[in-house]
Amino acid sequence: MAKAKEEFEEVSSLEDELSCPxxxxxxxxxxxxSCGHSFCKQCIQKALSAQQQSKASYSCPMCKIQLGPxxxxxxxxxxxSIVKAFLATTSKGKQGKSSPEDEERVPCDFCLxxxxxxxxTCLTCDSSLCQAHLNKHNxxxxxxxxxxxxxxxGCSAEERKCRQHGRLLECCCEDDREYVCVLCCIAGSHKGHSIVTLKxxxxxxxxxxxxxxxxxQENESALINALEELQKSENQLKTNTKTVTSQLVKLFEEIRVEVNRKEQQILSDIQSNEKKQLAGITxxxxxxxxxxxxxxxxxxxxQKMREQPDAFLFLKEFKLAQDRIENQNFKADKIKVVVAELDPARMKKYRSLMSDYICQLDLLMQEVHSK
Structure with missing residues (x-):
């Protein structure tokens, strides 16, 4: 049993070596x-044809060496000959890999x-690998x-590499506020600068x-408190309007015959004032x-950014979030509500002087609205 298992592993290993990458x-x-890597003729022709269509220079899909025009x-x-001998010995060929579930991710550079x-993503090879090609790669x-x-x-391998040296960006130059590679710190333009790691x-x-x-959190709390104050002002305005309206209706009932037109005008003014202020509050x-x-x-x-394990993506996303917040105003605005009140002493006086009160109604309402 052990011998059969060992033979199976040897055949599987040889089969991997005889498989097109x-x-x-x-x-x-x-x-x-010319670099020494081998492929199925049809596979490499498709790969090179794809490079030609993208107007890129010919390069080996494995080592990325330029192949010339x-x-x-x-x-x-x-x-x-080795493949034919292997097939004759094992009586089987490598079947195509089944497709995994499609996801919204970066496509493999080796699948045709x-x-x-x-x-x-291999930064050294500058290639994205599916699971099957990753196994071959490793x-x-x-x-x-x-x-x-x-x-x-949203984050390509090129973004993570130094444009000058092609190495991984692992440090940050505090003097120039740039992400740099190790060579930039040792012998590049950032030599002698204040350097810290991305971590x-x-x-x-x-x-x-x-x-x-x-x-x-403080801004949110302030906005909530401001909204509560606005709600209180709205309730106060409605209550006050209701009280003043009741007082005026009672007064106008006593002098209905003489001041009916004036009653309607004053009530309309009060409702208009309420509507105007409510519109502002709304x-x-x-x-x-x-x-x-x-x-x-x-x-x-x-808060979700705390869960971002990738330092580069975190810095990129946090900078965008900071810019958005700085461009917005989160201060709480306030509005002044004009509260209408009627003077009971004046109302008593005007009841005793009905004829004079009719002439003074416009003045009274002007004084109420100006408070």
Whole structure:
């Protein structure tokens, strides 16, 4: 039983070595490039054709070495013979890999007909790899030390590399406020500058994030308090209007015959004043509610950033969030409510002087509205 298992593992290992790195099947009509890597003739022709359509120079899909404008695909007779011997011995061929569930992710750079979602990005090879091609990639001893990152939409490998040296951006120059690689710090234009690691910048910005979260919480609390005050003003205005209206209705009932027209005019003025002030309060409430909702949304976004494990993505997203918050005003606005009141002493006096009161009604209402 153990011997059978050992033989199976040997056959599986040999089968992997005799598989095309593009289609992952046993080589069919294998050809070799000048760099020494071999592929199925049809696979490499499709890959090179895709490079030509994108107006890129020809390069090996494995090592990215430039191949020049004129290509010669040399048939690998020895590899072809080995594959035939292997097939004759095992009586089976490598079947195509089944497609995983489609996801909204970066496509694999090595899949041709139907690119599969990539699971890792190799910064050394500058390639995105699906699980099958990642296994091939990791199986090679020469690629064990390559830098692999989680494949992420919205963040390309080029963003993480130094444009001058092509190395991974692992540091930050505090003097120039730029992300740099190790070579930039040692022998590049940032030599002698104040250099810190991305981890240090990440930890520092986490502190800024905490301060921003606290500030947004205070803004949200202030907006909630302002809305409560507005609600109190609205209730006070409605109650006061109801009281004044009741007083005036009672007064006008006593002098209905003589002041009916004036009664309607005064009540209309009061309702208009209420409507005008309520409209202002309603408008301000909507504005405050919008600010509150925006503050809550920003707060949720900032709190979610705590879970971002990728320092680069965190810094990128947090900078955008800071810019959005700085461009918005979260201060609470207030409105002054004009409260109408009637003087009971004057009302008593005007009842005794009915004829004079009719002439004084306009003056009275002017004084009420001016308070």
């Amino acid at each position: 593009i289609c992952l099947c046993l080589y069919t009509n294998p050809v070799s490039l 004129i290509l010669e695909l040399q048939k690998n007779f020895q590899l072809c 007909d139907q690119p599969q979602p990539s699971v890792k 199986a090679r001893a020469s690629q064990k030390d390559h830098v692999l990152l989680e494949a992420a939409v 240090e910048v990440h930890d520092k910005e986490l502190g800024v994030l905490s301060h921003t979260v606290k500030q947004m 408008k301000l409430k909507k504005k405050m509610e919008q600010k509150r909702d925006e503050a809550a949304q920003h707060l949720q976004t900032l």
